[in-house]
Amino acid sequence: MQLKDEIDFIELLKNPIRLFGLTYIYFLTVAGFLGAYYLWNMNDVSKNGTAPFIIKDSTQFIQDIPMQRGALIPPVNVVEVGTTSKALVDKGANLYKANCASCHGDNGMGDGPSGASMAVKPRNFHSAEGWKNGRKISNMYKTLQEGIVLNGMQSFNYLPAEDRFAIIHFVRTFAADYPLDSLSELMDLEKVYNLSKGSQLPPQIPVRLAMMKIEQESLGDSVYVAGVNKSITGSKQETLGGMLAGRLCVNSTKIAAALNSVNNKNVDEFIRIVSIDPVTLGFKSEVTRLSREEWNALFSYLSQISKKI
Numbered sequence: 072m073q074l075k076d077e078i079d080f081i082e083l084l085k086n087p088i089r090l091f092g093l094t095y096i097y098f099l100t101v102a103g104f105l106g107a108y109y110l111w112n113m114n115d116v117s118k119n120g121t122a123p124f125i126i127k128d129s130t131q132f133i134q135d136i137p138m139q140r141g142a143l144i145p146p147v148n149v150v151e152v153g154t155t156s157k158a159l160v161d162k163g164a165n166l167y168k169a170n171c172a173s174c175h176g177d178n179g180m181g182d183g184p185s186g187a188s189m190a191v192k193p194r195n196f197h198s199a200e201g202w203k204n205g206r207k208i209s210n211m212y213k214t215l216q217e218g219i220v221l222n223g224m225q226s227f228n229y230l231p232a233e234d235r236f237a238i239i240h241f242v243r244t245f246a247a248d249y250p251l252d253s254l255s256e257l258m259d260l261e262k263v264y265n266l267s268k269g270s271q272l273p274p275q276i277p278v279r280l281a282m283m284k285i286e287q288e289s290l291g292d293s294v295y296v297a298g299v300n301k302s303i304t305g306s307k308q309e310t311l312g313g314m315l316a317g318r319l320c321v322n323s324t325k326i327a328a329a330l331n332s333v334n335n336k337n338v339d340e341f342i343r344i345v346s347i348d349p350v351t352l353g354f355k356s357e358v359t360r361l362s363r364e365e366w367n368a369l370f371s372y373l374s375q376i377s378k379k380i
């Protein structure tokens with residue numbers, strides 16, 4: 072029996088299409104090279120074309136309260152000030168120039184110098200498009216009350232209500248098609264803002280600024296305290312007052328604070344305050360047994376020191 076070769080190569084060459092089955096070796100090799108190429112160039116292959124967007128640490132965003140003038144907002148009759156008049160428009164024109172023109176432009180085109188660099192451009196009052204709160208008097212009153220703070224339109228809640236209405240009437244002269252408010256829309260303003268009662272706006276400063284101020288003030292205090300301290304401990308005690316201070320003053324820091332409140336007041340005030348609780352104020356309790364003459368000496372000595380500082 073004649074054994075046949077497992078692969079008859081001569082047959083195969085005659086019929087090369089059967090070689091097709093061997094092409095997987097070729098594909099395997101190519102895939103291998105591509106894989107290697109990928110590995111060698113891994114650093115470059117998957118580089119981002121655009122810089123990554125880094126989300127800012129939200130704990131860094133501290134929105135402090137804004138500086139605000141305190142103001143007394145006098146009461147108004149909303150129907151009266153909600154109705155335009157020449158007097159209101161004239162008043163509004165001046166107020167507009169002072170408060171709004173820097174951003175909204177002298178002619179209300181939204182082209183004031185301060186607005187040029189703002190991300191959201193100040194409103195052009197001639198155009199009816201794209202208003203956020205709206206163009207009615209009541210809408211604009213809300214805008215002036217609350218501002219659109221994130222976009223740079225500040226709040227004008229410190230302006231008296233009448234001034235705000237005056238400005239609004241002036242702004243509305245920039246175009247002929249400003250919509251009118253219904254009576255009930257005006258009355259809603261009354262309801263929301265209590266315009267007929269008036270209001271008081273407390274002044275406020277940013278917390279950061281307040282902290283700086285407190286620091287500065289206490290710096291002044293500590294310089295003052297150090298001065299009193301030095302004078303009392305360094306006193307030559309030549310005078311009766313100096314001698315008494317040296318003998319009866321225990322804690323000159325506290326005494327400095329006490330003097331601060333007594334300063335410019337008379338000796339009786341000093342005696343009264345110190346006698347109530349001498350120890351807390353930094354004196355020995357013996358101080359209460361001083362004669363009037365000794366009190367006088369002590370007081371004049373201590374207040375001299377505090378005046379020198």
Ligand code: HEC
Pocket residue numbers: 167170171172173174175185186189191192193194201202203204205206211214215219222223224225227238239242
């Ligand atoms: C510091 C610049 C600046 C000042 C000053 C300023 N504004 Fe604006 N105002 C803006 C910006 C910016 C916008 C646009 C805000 C937006 O569209 O989100 C705006 C928008 C408005 C709007 C449109 C609100 C809406 O419904 O879209 C009114 C009304 C307005 N301001 C009135 C005033 C008046 C009145 C004053 C003066 C009392 C004034 N602004 C002062 C910057 C300012």
